[in-house]
Amino acid sequence: MSKTRDIAALAKGVQAGDRRALARAITLVESGRADHRMQALELLAALGTEKQALRIGMSGTPGVGKSTFIESFGLMLTGMGKRVAVLAVDPSSSRSGGSILGDKTRMDHLARDPQAFIRPSPSQTQLGGVARRTREAVALCEAAGFDVVLIETVGVGQSETVVAQIADLFVLLLAPAGGDELQGVKRGIMEMADLILVNKADGDLKAQATRTCADYAGALRLLRKRAQDPEGFPKAMTVSALQAYGLQAAWTEMETLAQWRQDTGVWAQTRQMQANYWFTQDVRQGLVQLLHDDPQTAARLEIAQAAVSAGRLSPSAAAAQVLDPLKDRLRKGGE
DSSP: OOHHHHHHHHHHHHHTTOHHHHHHHHHHHHOOOHHHHHHHHHHHHHHOSOOOOEEEEEEEOTTSOHHHHHHHHHHHHHHTTOOEEEEEEEOOOTTTOOOOOOHHHHTHHHHTOTTEEEEEEEOTTOTTSSOTTHHHHHHHHHHTTOSEEEEEOSOOSSSGGGGGGTOSEEEEEEOSOOHHHHHHSOHHHHHHOSEEEEOOOSGGGHHHHHHHHHHHHHHHHHSOOOTTOOTTOSEEEEOBTTTTBTHHHHHHHHHHHHHHHHHHTHHHHHHHHHHHHHHHHHHHHHHHHHHHHSHHHHHHHHHHHHHHHHTSSOHHHHHHHHHHHHHHHHHHHHO
């Protein structure tokens, strides 16, 4: 069977909602091989962009109970008849490049739900809390007919705001804590959040969770109002993943915000901006790869790196030595 027919069969399987076909398709788009990349682009083109799911990005501080929340929240949605895909990005080792990929184990009940699909992916040291091809994995899940795609980032930090370039809604999950926790959360991710959910609002922590929620609600009021928000958003709420408390209320708020954005055109405008963002990122990454693939430039890179390591050149001067000849070649080519 030809590669083209293989891709056509795979596309048909994805569109039919076959979870094995979807898993194979995501493996294909995540592959770093050049031939696989061409096949992945062919597959994405065959699937098109007609179907759209509600994309919800989720980030949270370590120990906040993201996996527990996503499992409880996902089970609630599947109980409502919705098909739910979870793309969980695990941090990769900067040494070996490996990841534990334990999300499927932590979400055991959701993993067995026929209406759900869980896919852990390594971040491959990609900044931004998401893997490089997460956006394409989301598109595959949409083509497979999922109603909601939950994108779990690697954690909270200065770079996790990149998930907002994939999601329609961005949810920040936090644990009950004092002022130190509020100080520790970066302003950038606070400004990106559409909904802040204070988890573990149960038992002895319920009162503390309520106070923490009030702290964040106050902090949100100090932020400048965004054009993409209706009155009352962004907002903070308390939830308990363990007791399934507040999950329905949180979902209602998500639906309300998503519907408002669709009705006002913000949804379509945001998706256009996101598409342009990823186009720019792909061009940049492609240009870097071209530099490494060009024999002359690769040789200059090696010499410059050795000079930087030996302390003979500053990083900026070495970069100029590599790039200046390229600028000359481009100018001559345009004449």
